[in-house]
Amino acid sequence: MTTTLPAYDEVVARYEPVIGLETHVELGTNTKMFCGCPTDFGGAPNTRVCPVCLGLPGSLPVANRAAVEATIRIGLALNCSIAQWCRFARKNYYYPDMPKNYQISQYDEPLCVDGYLDVEVNGEPVRISIERVHMEEDTGKTLHVGGATGRIHGATESLVDYNRAGIPLVEIVTKPIPGAGAMAPEVARAYVTELRDVLRSLGVSDVRMEEGSLRCDVNTSLNLPGEQWGTRTETKNVNSLRSVERAVRSEMIRQASVLAAGGRITQETRHFHEDTGDTTSGRSKETATDYRYFPEPDLVPIAPDPTWVAELKAALPELPRLHRRRLQQEWGLSDPDMQSILNAGAVELIEATIAAGATPTAARKWWLGELSRRANETGVELADIGATPVQVAELQGLVDAGKLTDKLARTVLEHVVAGEGSPAKIMADRKLEVVSDTGALTAAVDEAIAANPAIADKVRGGKVAAAGALVGAVMKTTRGQADAKTVRELILERLGVQG
């Protein structure tokens, strides 16, 4: 297309967005939703399949207790009501990613309904209403071959691996979110981030977007102020937190450009492209009735015992938002300071560093300073930078013990990041320890005095500030491995001057 897209500022000045998010999370159970096949990622094709997940005649599914429990816990963490009685449903469709020609899901009787998740966007609280949380099963993986690009268009045949088919999947659907205005992309991202943190704290999934265990579909529509909500599109293939934000923004801009030209938005599925940051049309969305949902006859209803639900609720872990608030108090941080830690994705790293013995100030200094800088420069996530919280705590311990100066510690850290081992080992291997041997230091001091007689005289004459030049000379001969304060004291002592 050659049309010029409007600027985002113009879009939000003219239109109001409504967004909605559907998130699928693969549960970290040992086995699939309805059979005992293992669920671990990877594995040779069709090695984790059985008559049930292949939909062979005569096989019968039985629901996984751990998956039902995980779904209830997710519902409780999202402040949902838990259904007293609900059924599975068959979603009928003909596509080879499910061998049965249907997917077992839930339709009008989800296990959890009507909840909310509080998130923060630029320090402001936003409550996202949750419509439903339901159980279903994941699909197989389809490989399209014969086409030039490996994509579905142009393919001549498809090869299917059913290892993933039947892995427990939980779908979490928000109610439509109006009123976010220009902040809609940030709200979408904040919601998925917070949801991911909640799921991680529950331990129900490894929530890795890049591996597909957390997947997000983003619904977007635009309307003029005061008018009805517009026709929405559903953007799929959104595989990172950053993409969630980009997908909403680019779809808002695209829709505004269509509407401004007098066009209409088609209700359809769109695909997000990581490389270009924009969306392209998929197929027109079939209406819900085309799936011909009906109660799954092979699975009996789920009726969670209220006592069980109450026990699960009582045993929920501290949720991330409350946890962060508690940490902020413990660490004595201002809101902006805490925000910068959140933005850097450093909360858990700093927490672990403190647990390993560092003070909050020191832990924050290393992760937000040197390590964040390196992460930004190299474009990797802070958590993947190559230094662990334990190593950072050890490094600070060496500084506190006077074995490393701050400058030497930075050098050691560089080698830690490069994977050379623990700070103590690197310090020893590379002989980076502060020169605390007084004999060696005294020799270096005497040498500096002898080499700079004029300066030494000035200091003797009372110009204590001139000692700085001598300190510099000593630091040079010790390759920076001496503590400047100690050197200075030693120089003054040798010259018979009071500091």
Add this chain to the structure above:
Amino acid sequence: MAAISREEVAHLARLSRLAVTEEELDTLAGQLDVILQAVAQVGEVTAADIPPTSHSVPLTNVLRDDVVASCLTPQEALSGAPDAAEQRFRVPRILDEDVAS
């Protein structure tokens, strides 16, 4: 009035990936209509206090422990497949569709 129209039968055939000829549509629409009208008689005796039956047994919460069981070998899994390649099920190309979830 017919319980199911010819257009609805054509729509269902398309969803079910069945190639149905015009003549077959005429026949099937008529036959399905008779079946549906017969089933609809049940609706005449339903009462408001009787919930629709979805399961024939009065059971709930039949659950399984999360314990790994044995799988088929890929050879066994693929033995009933019409075609296979690279240890995967081989199917004709699919256009203009995407996954359900």
